[in-house]
Amino acid sequence: MASDASKLPCHIAVIMDGNGRWARERGLPRTEGHRAGAESIRGIVEECNRLGVRYLTLYAFSAENWRRPQNEIHALMALLEFFLKQETPDLVRNGVRLQAIGRLHDLPEACQRQLHASIEATAGGSGLTLILALSYGGREEIVDGVKSLFRHIQEGHVDIAMLDPELFSKHLYTRYYPDPDLMIRTSGEMRLSNFLLWQLSYTEMVITRKFWPDFRKDDLHAALEEFASRKRRYGGL
Numbered sequence: 001m002a003s004d005a006s007k008l009p010c011h012i013a014v015i016m017d018g019n020g021r022w023a024r025e026r027g028l029p030r031t032e033g034h035r036a037g038a039e040s041i042r043g044i045v046e047e048c049n050r051l052g053v054r055y056l057t058l059y060a061f062s063a064e065n066w067r068r069p070q071n072e073i074h075a076l077m078a079l080l081e082f083f084l085k086q087e088t089p090d091l092v093r094n095g096v097r098l099q100a101i102g103r104l105h106d107l108p109e110a111c112q113r114q115l116h117a118s119i120e121a122t123a124g125g126s127g128l129t130l131i132l133a134l135s136y137g138g139r140e141e142i143v144d145g146v147k148s149l150f151r152h153i154q155e156g157h158v159d160i161a162m163l164d165p166e167l168f169s170k171h172l173y174t175r176y177y178p179d180p181d182l183m184i185r186t187s188g189e190m191r192l193s194n195f196l197l198w199q200l201s202y203t204e205m206v207i208t209r210k211f212w213p214d215f216r217k218d219d220l221h222a223a224l225e226e227f228a229s230r231k232r233r234y235g236g237l
């Protein structure tokens with residue numbers, strides 16, 4: 001396990017992939033894979049909080065996921081609502097602060113209501129900040145950022161000559177959080193899949209072959225060890 005606290009990532013981002021394949025291997029419906037995936041979330045949130053990780057961003061529903069069959073979308077939204085309702089008391093008890101990024105207005109109203117209630121209930125948490133990426137797409141975020149920047153320019157708040165990456169990042173959904181130090185993707189796929197395209201520029205990546213519903217504390221520790229062994233040079237020497 002990564003014992004050197006200075007090598008503990010401040011922000012971990014996760015592409016939780018493989019729920020469907022996990023279910024198929026067991027002859028179960030895909031929705032059972034998502035249900036098991038939600039269980040994995042509980043364990044990893046608990047462990048990140050215990051270790052002192054400050055931010056954990058989970059890719060819970062992508063902008064592209066709206067193209068899935070209606071029954072799967074419906075099941076995922078129902079699971080999200082149920083999960084938030086069920087987990088909020090524990091999040092409060094453990095000092096975990098919930099946040100969300102993405103085009104949240106695309107979510108069904110009942111989900112939005114529960115999400116905002118959970119965000120409000122956990123607002124005082126001083127431990128881990130858990131950020132759910134919902135109806136999230138990296139390209140969409142950059143486009144929304146450009147629109148926001150443009151409005152600020154029109155209103156005279158920003159001088160275009162002052163524009164640099166730091167200023168632009170203040171117009172992204174993630175403006176309140178540092179960039180991820182470590183990105184974990186499960187199920188062996190070597191893709192970014194439109195996740196945090198701007199923010200992952202210098203992030204260390206760890207890909208594991210395990211499906212997300214099988215991802216446990218030990219797998220998190222293995223990823224943290226791998227992270228601790230990396231030398232980050234940010235393009236320098």
Ligand code: FPP
Nearest residue numbers: 017018019020021034037038060079080083
């Ligand atoms: C990818 O599996 C997983 C997702 C669609 C997003 C993650 C969703 C969960 C972990 C479900 C619970 C989430 C919350 C917040 C309650 P996949 O279906 O793409 O798997 P496959 O690639 O094997 O088909």
